[in-house]
Amino acid sequence: MTVAVNRIALNLRALVGRSYPRVVGLQREPSWLLFDTVLPLLGIASYVYIYHGFFAGSEGPEAAARLNALVGFVVLGGTMIAFWLNVLWSMASQLYWEKEMGNLQLYMMAPMSRMALLGGMAMGGMFMTGTRAVVTLLMGIWAFGVVLVVTNPALILAVFFVTLIALYGMGMMLASLYLLYGREAWHLSALMEEPIFLVSGFYFPPAKPLGRAVMLGAAIIPATLGLDALRQLIFPTTALGADVWILPPETELGILLVLAVVFLFLARQSLAYLEKLARREGRLTSRHQ
Amino acid sequence: MSSHLRTFKLAAWLGWEMESNWTEPWLFALYSVVKPVAGAFILVLMYLAFTQIQGTSWSDPGNQARFTFVYLGNTFFIFVAATLFGTFQVIQADREWYQTIRYIFISPMSFYTYIVGRAASKVAVATFAAVITLVFGVGFLQVRISLDPWNIPIFLAGLVLGLLCLVAIGICLAALSFLTAKHVHGLAEGIPGLFYLFCGVLFPLSVLPGWGQTVGRALPLTYWFDLNRRLLMEPAMLNMVKTNIPGDNLTILALLFVSTLLFYVLSLGLFRLGEYLARKAGKVDMTTAY
Numbered sequence: 001m002t003v004a005v006n007r008i009a010l011n012l013r014a015l016v017g018r019s020y021p022r023v024v025g026l027q028r029e030p031s032w033l034l035f036d037t038v039l040p041l042l043g044i045a046s047y048v049y050i051y052h053g054f055f056a057g058s059e060g061p062e063a064a065a066r067l068n069a070l071v072g073f074v075v076l077g078g079t080m081i082a083f084w085l086n087v088l089w090s091m092a093s094q095l096y097w098e099k100e101m102g103n104l105q106l107y108m109m110a111p112m113s114r115m116a117l118l119g120g121m122a123m124g125g126m127f128m129t130g131t132r133a134v135v136t137l138l139m140g141i142w143a144f145g146v147v148l149v150v151t152n153p154a155l156i157l158a159v160f161f162v163t164l165i166a167l168y169g170m171g172m173m174l175a176s177l178y179l180l181y182g183r184e185a186w187h188l189s190a191l192m193e194e195p196i197f198l199v200s201g202f203y204f205p206p207a208k209p210l211g212r213a214v215m216l217g218a219a220i221i222p223a224t225l226g227l228d229a230l231r232q233l234i235f236p237t238t239a240l241g242a243d244v245w246i247l248p249p250e251t252e253l254g255i256l257l258v259l260a261v262v263f264l265f266l267a268r269q270s271l272a273y274l275e276k277l278a279r280r281e282g283r284l285t286s287r288h289q
Numbered sequence: 290m291s292s293h294l295r296t297f298k299l300a301a302w303l304g305w306e307m308e309s310n311w312t313e314p315w316l317f318a319l320y321s322v323v324k325p326v327a328g329a330f331i332l333v334l335m336y337l338a339f340t341q342i343q344g345t346s347w348s349d350p351g352n353q354a355r356f357t358f359v360y361l362g363n364t365f366f367i368f369v370a371a372t373l374f375g376t377f378q379v380i381q382a383d384r385e386w387y388q389t390i391r392y393i394f395i396s397p398m399s400f401y402t403y404i405v406g407r408a409a410s411k412v413a414v415a416t417f418a419a420v421i422t423l424v425f426g427v428g429f430l431q432v433r434i435s436l437d438p439w440n441i442p443i444f445l446a447g448l449v450l451g452l453l454c455l456v457a458i459g460i461c462l463a464a465l466s467f468l469t470a471k472h473v474h475g476l477a478e479g480i481p482g483l484f485y486l487f488c489g490v491l492f493p494l495s496v497l498p499g500w501g502q503t504v505g506r507a508l509p510l511t512y513w514f515d516l517n518r519r520l521l522m523e524p525a526m527l528n529m530v531k532t533n534i535p536g537d538n539l540t541i542l543a544l545l546f547v548s549t550l551l552f553y554v555l556s557l558g559l560f561r562l563g564e565y566l567a568r569k570a571g572k573v574d575m576t577t578a579y
Binding site for chain 2: 034035038039040042043045046047049050051052053054055056057058063066070097100101187190191193194195197198201203204205206208209210240241
């Protein structure tokens, strides 16, 4: 007996189905509170105290204001790192791991769109990481006395979500590419931590020491512009001067929108290529091949 | 003893192959130094941003002393991150990714020694990365180091004790990994973060609040970092950054020896406990992918 299934309903179900384990699975383990909120805060605290160490001999209200601004930059940057790590380890590397666990063949045989599958992973990942990031941010604000000035909440939300879509779109694209490169994928993800923290300026105002031209090159990583725009909107006036920003937030939002569309398109293309290759070669999706 | 030695050798060889045989040697060498050098550059740019914002000069003696302090701390921290991760990730790598833990578990060898052997390859790579980072700092970033030839034995003894202490701490974490889901990246980020924060790696301990300084003074690695700086930094430079760590070099070495011994005993006990509880709960070969 053949059952007709509406394609949109099927893909929506796949999307919800793949995001479900990420939304529910980790919540069942209370250890996430320690591993994903308290421990990352220690890393953030280290960078906060580096600035405290740098400013150790400097006194006066001006130095204090500069230190506060830099601490705010670190707390926000440290929070955004959670999303970048999630994109690397739970999006880009995921298909490779699914292959190693033997699930990928099942995914390839199932009748839904593979984009729905990746979309579900992304939505689950955003929710999972978002929960942890909010806790880390709140704890960071509380522990280090960061003062946020929210002047344009709509623009902040727009920048935040478009940045996430662009980031996870990039992760969806990388997922197929990682699969092609096999074991090197793990190393590629490891390699994209510190160097990306560096060029995207997660812990310092990047345009200051690197210059705007370099930062525009680094804008291929959506976190670079997203973080810069969020910092501008959350800390509109800092003691660091006006030359710390890369571009106006509205322009950055526009570029991020373009990046989101481009990455999602490329994700679709690379997935189609992977699917074609998997069918032709007959081994790309099989475990230990 | 010979059985332990054979296990160690084979595990170290396995670890090295897993670590390096995915690519050409030159690419592996490049890969091994890109991460630590990028990590060092984050600090360089943070410091550059600080000097630009404050309107001070990089070559100011006080600034140079502070930067050398930070740079040396970061260089030796490469060992901390790599050794800890190299040790405790073995449980989850073999259990979750390669799913070989059940076969290793039932083989007639010491699982403890096997993990230490696997960690040895990471220590080797970390040594290479630390040397490159140090050479890079001296060659291009005006980091000034001077090691008195009479202090070389103390430096080497301190290095070995520090690494053994790290391996013992890593085994304690491996014992915890027996019972947890795939939190290896949380642990990899968080536990070194704990030492990064409280051991005065990148800033003098005096910058921390009182309770933080107390925690820092209770950790053996704080003394290890301080010993390395005392031996490598010029005395005039070291005097510009007050660390407030008491004791002479030999006292610190003795302290490191005692704490390494204590952590070794603790790691034996915790590893057995973790193994026993995981066996009892049927968690030895669980997979927790989602």
